[in-house]
Amino acid sequence: MTSDDGLIDALVAVVGPANVVIDADVRAAYETDWTRRFHGSARCVVRPADADEVAQVVRLCSPAAAPLVPQGGNTGLVGGGVPRGGEVVVSLRRLDDIAPVDAQHGEVVVGAGAVLSAVRTQARAAGWDVGIDMASRDTATIGGMVSTNAGGVHVLRYGPMRDQVLGVEAVLADGDVVGHIPGLRKDNTGYDLAGLLTGAEGTLAIVTRVHLALVPELPDRVVTLCAFDGFDDVLAVGAALRREIDSLTALEVFFADGLALVCEHTGLHLPFDRSHPAYLLVECGARAGRADLLVDELAGVLGACPQVRATAVATDAAGREHLWAYRDRHTEAINAVGVPHKLDVTLPFDQLVDFRRAVRAHVNAAAPHARVVWFGHVGDGNLHVNILGLPPDDFTVDDDILALVATMGGSISAEHGIGIAKRAALERAAGSTDLAAMTAIKRALDPQGILNPGVLVR
């Protein structure tokens, strides 16, 4: 490999020629994101082997004011992990070391490039589990999950990624390394840098290593699908379950039209003898040998809820997977109809019903041919809004809905983050003081603006 670019030569000296990618064909996989909506060409892709090499890379780029885009498994949905044009992409995937799991205390230290499913395998072999699970588990990296504060289906039980993080090691914009990797459960020695870097989308530092708190493995799981006359009943019963049952691991909502789409696309039969307006999928988990207790507990609470119209219960793996399929296969069923506009929002619990009604009314008026399919992590107040039949490049309806979310006290990004996609929406939705405070922090830690420029803050 030869190059007329002095920076590239210097990077090659740090990571070796095989780990500086300038060839356009090889670069391509790093330049386009999973959604195919976001892409840009990279000056090069650098693949350091460890935190020290990451620091050296940053120290070369910093004086040159060469912007950097950190990248993990490239499973982001908002354009935060691919170049906008001309940046050096720093791929963390080679930092995939997984230290031995501390089986006594349920902790593990992993490199930023370790893939979620690989960490989970190691954790489970020691009787523990990772508190986050999501569909991208075989590709998403722990560093990316920290940088985006990943969510998924178990947030109501274990919280988002930030709650799994005991310590973060990261390289700052000047190449210095911060980090409390010992990962203590209690540590009141100054500002929570690990928490600040979690969800910062690579704009304040490049995460290189993470000390994770694990959760006990729960091999016994019970899944119950409940049918309701409406969303308000789903919410009332969801609240009762959250209040009464500690063993809840997931509370997912979907509706008649989405379910019909799933059944049509997949060939699955309706779960009950007739269609119902709304459904709640309830999952509980316990340690081995306690499934019966879970079933009794769940039946006790649901039995006291007159809103429940029908239930289907599964305790075996095949039965659970069957019930989960009604929820999980929404995305593919929607994609089979067309390219949806997707929104990922949280509303205060008491605004969810009004929000859904208002969105429906707005879409009916603004785009009468469009169709809205809803599902989501209702235990967290998090709805995924999928609108089919809108022009691909016209985001007027999306913007209107996000404005409504902000008006109703909601979040315009529940779990996907801001990235490039929602920066303008953030500027409209967030308070100017909050934005100014974030910008001040960004300027303080990255005065040249070389870390993931254009993402999250200006």
Place this chain on the structure above:
Amino acid sequence: MTSDDGLIDALVAVVGPANVVIDADVRAAYETDWTRRFHGSARCVVRPADADEVAQVVRLCSPAAAPLVPQGGNTGLVGGGVPRGGEVVVSLRRLDDIAPVDAQHGEVVVGAGAVLSAVRTQARAAGWDVGIDMASRDTATIGGMVSTNAGGVHVLRYGPMRDQVLGVEAVLADGDVVGHIPGLRKDNTGYDLAGLLTGAEGTLAIVTRVHLALVPELPDRVVTLCAFDGFDDVLAVGAALRREIDSLTALEVFFADGLALVCEHTGLHLPFDRSHPAYLLVECGARAGRADLLVDELAGVLGACPQVRATAVATDAAGREHLWAYRDRHTEAINAVGVPHKLDVTLPFDQLVDFRRAVRAHVNAAAPHARVVWFGHVGDGNLHVNILGLPPDDFTVDDDILALVATMGGSISAEHGIGIAKRAALERAAGSTDLAAMTAIKRALDPQGILNPGVLVR
């Protein structure tokens, strides 16, 4: 009230003459902390009624570069809430509004000055509870608990204060107000300002309102006191309990000499027919009517631990209080002997035994007449080290131990914070890069350095 101080006149115009305290006798209660180790005279004490008045106070002080010390219930232990000399103390106690508890979802919005026990009373009336409990509950304010990221006995179950916070409203150094008070469970819209302000000890902003996540009330509690031959056995059984039992609410350790001191001072009898080297107090909590399940579960796990030498179980309130007294009354028993030097440290779990041994050896060598009494929240790796018999003003031994903590990968402040007391120790223990990052954040949000100067960072 008259004054030749233009700032004071301006403050009076905002909060009224009754709420600007210049009289030395009235000021005194705000100028000395609970430990009596920290005191300084205030320029005045201002008692605003709401966030708007706080913002006006800050807007008056900011251009005058008049330093401010935010104060809640003044129960801090590290000198972070009392003046060093000449500052304006901003007492938040009048911001004690508690909004109606959201009984459906377990949330409440409270003013910074609301006292923990008052919030708890409101929460319990709605079937919920506050996830933090500690001895200062009748005086400590929620704002102070946020600013110090308060801990206490239930951290192993619910995490520290930061984990209870869904949203924070706060006044920045320029008088602008930040805040996401809607308090959403999932919100990935930028840097975690609420998390950053939690534990910032009033150096980045003045917390005015907090959206708290509550936890289900657990009226059925079981307390088991276990005796062991040594600390390593305590740790092994503690780890097994943490691994196997979801209903754990506390895991507290103490030792033979501390227990002897407690019994001597209080007249309590030893809990078992003979003394044992080490004790573990285990508390589990469940919803009403499930105490029997807890007892069985606990007996099952403890029965499989050959290290347990003796156990005492209590399920009724009087019995539980009796067992807790052996742990709770350590502080008063120690204080009755003399004025202890107190350290509040976390060690990685696998370093705890070595740490205790090393401290004992060091104290034996450096101060042969001194006596070390240990207790603590062992479920979090958090030990409170009390050294009796050291000269009151000589902190050489303390500093040596904190240096050892840092060397062993521990935290020099598990839950009390840095304040004034541990700033020099923090500067020795923390990585220079971490300190520089904290200082950069402080400069970015408080460029004049008017918020709690001298606390936490320079």
